[in-house]
Structures are given as structure tokens and as C-alpha cells.
Amino acid sequence: MEVTADGCFVDVYRLLPPQGEPEIVHAAMPPSASILELGCGTGRVTHPLAELGHEVVAVDDSPAMLAHVRAETVCARIEGLDLGRTFEAVLLASHLINTPRDDDRRALLAAARRHLAPAGRLIVEWHPPEWFDGVASGQGGRIGEVAVELAGVVRDGDLLSATVRYSAGGRRWDQEFTCRRLALDDVLAPADLVFDGWLTADRRWFAARAGRRG
CATH class of the missing domain: 3.40.50.150 (Vaccinia Virus protein VP39)
Structure with missing residues (x-):
């Protein structure tokens, strides 16, 4: 991988x-x-x-x-x-x-x-900025054949951290990220x-x- x-x-x-x-x-x-x-x-x-x-x-x-x-x-x-x-x-x-x-x-x-x-x-x-107010764990959808879900959303001032969970064909990938408003x-x-x-x-x-x- x-x-x-x-x-x-x-x-x-x-x-x-x-x-x-x-x-x-x-x-x-x-x-x-x-x-x-x-x-x-x-x-x-x-x-x-x-x-x-x-x-x-x-x-x-x-x-x-x-x-x-x-x-x-x-x-x-x-x-x-x-x-x-x-x-x-x-x-x-x-x-x-x-x-x-x-x-x-x-x-x-x-x-x-x-x-x-x-x-x-x-x-x-x-x-x-408005994205930071509305984003929440459990949100997701599909991008082509890939299912996408957001998990573990944590806010700390202007920072937001979460994990994006991708899955396709029986496989899953978790990618953590932190972003700033x-x-x-x-x-x-x-x-x-x-x-x-x-x-x-x-x-x-x-x-x-x-x-x-x-």
C-alpha cells in the first residue's frame, strides 16, 4: 500500500x-x-x-x-x-x-x-468559514465507486480535526487531517x-x- x-x-x-x-x-x-x-x-x-x-x-x-x-x-x-x-x-x-x-x-x-x-x-x-460550522461526524456519500464518511470531528478554536474513511471493493482506508478556519x-x-x-x-x-x- x-x-x-x-x-x-x-x-x-x-x-x-x-x-x-x-x-x-x-x-x-x-x-x-x-x-x-x-x-x-x-x-x-x-x-x-x-x-x-x-x-x-x-x-x-x-x-x-x-x-x-x-x-x-x-x-x-x-x-x-x-x-x-x-x-x-x-x-x-x-x-x-x-x-x-x-x-x-x-x-x-x-x-x-x-x-x-x-x-x-x-x-x-x-x-x-461556514463549512466549519456545519461539518459533523457521520457525514458522507459516494465519489464514484468510493464510499466516503467523516468520523471523529474535533474542534479546537479555529482548528478542526477529523478522519476521512474511504471504502471500496472490500477495502478501507482511514486518513486523518487537521485544517484551519x-x-x-x-x-x-x-x-x-x-x-x-x-x-x-x-x-x-x-x-x-x-x-x-x-
Whole structure:
């Protein structure tokens, strides 16, 4: 069983289909825009974006994940990434910015900012503040053939910890996580980014653009 450094199960991510993410990203940018995808996993969003006509460079720090990606790949930690080029869009999905460590968040957004073309857009998926109020143990559903259930939800101030239980084909995988409730302005401004609109009605996706520095 292959597990990444941050506790993700490669077998699970190979089974999970996209859930509308490629269409959200595609609608937020010009046709054929170049995309830097930060934290691509096994390519479940990468591949549909390429099929929609985008040139995608996919970044992950797991060789086991990248082995399944059919696109240009870079094996590296996001925080230290510097490709020496910019993109019309930078994608930061999977709620990565809700990491509990402020230093890690600042490094993620700095990496996104330095790869963003002057007129480019940063596309972000996050847990909005209202999600923290409503989430509870026992919530779940299905993503393709994978059953998903949330267990052991614990709140501690702005932090929320829980376990995601995945099951498929008689197998089960438990993945623990901790995330932080964020105020959007406090997150974007230090990274020289400005809010550029909600991309979904539930406010789980938003866009940002480069600020005036640089």
C-alpha cells in the first residue's frame, strides 16, 4: 500500500473521479490557458483539463502519485518550487490552503504567486468559514465507486480535526487531517494577492490575482 508523505493513499486517489473541478477551472480562464497545478495527485483533474485543451504542468512531491499522471510533471514540494516561468492560471485545489500551519500556508501562496503571469488567475479550492460550522461526524456519500464518511470531528478554536474513511471493493482506508478556519483577506494580502471573485455558489472555489508588488 503506497502512502504519500502527507498521509494520502495512492490507491484511493486512483479510484476517485473528478467531481466537476475541471469544469470550474476551465470556466475561470481563457480557452487553452496554460495551467500550473500544485498538488496534482494521480491526475484526476489534470487529465480532464488537458482534454479541454489546456497545457498543464502537474506538480506533486510523491513519485508514486506522479507515476499515474499523463502530462508534464515536476516532482517537488510546492513550498520551494521555482520553475523560472509563469502561467496564465495556477491551480491550488484540495483545500491545501487550510493547512493548520501559517508558515506552510504562506509558502504555498508565495509559490503560487511567483508562477502567476501578470494577467493570470490563481484558482483555489478551500473550506470556507461556514463549512466549519456545519461539518459533523457521520457525514458522507459516494465519489464514484468510493464510499466516503467523516468520523471523529474535533474542534479546537479555529482548528478542526477529523478522519476521512474511504471504502471500496472490500477495502478501507482511514486518513486523518487537521485544517484551519481562515479569513480570506488575511490570507491573500500578505501574499500580494487580491480576491477576484467566487467561482461557485457554495463559495468553495474562488479566484485571486496578483497585487501591485513586483
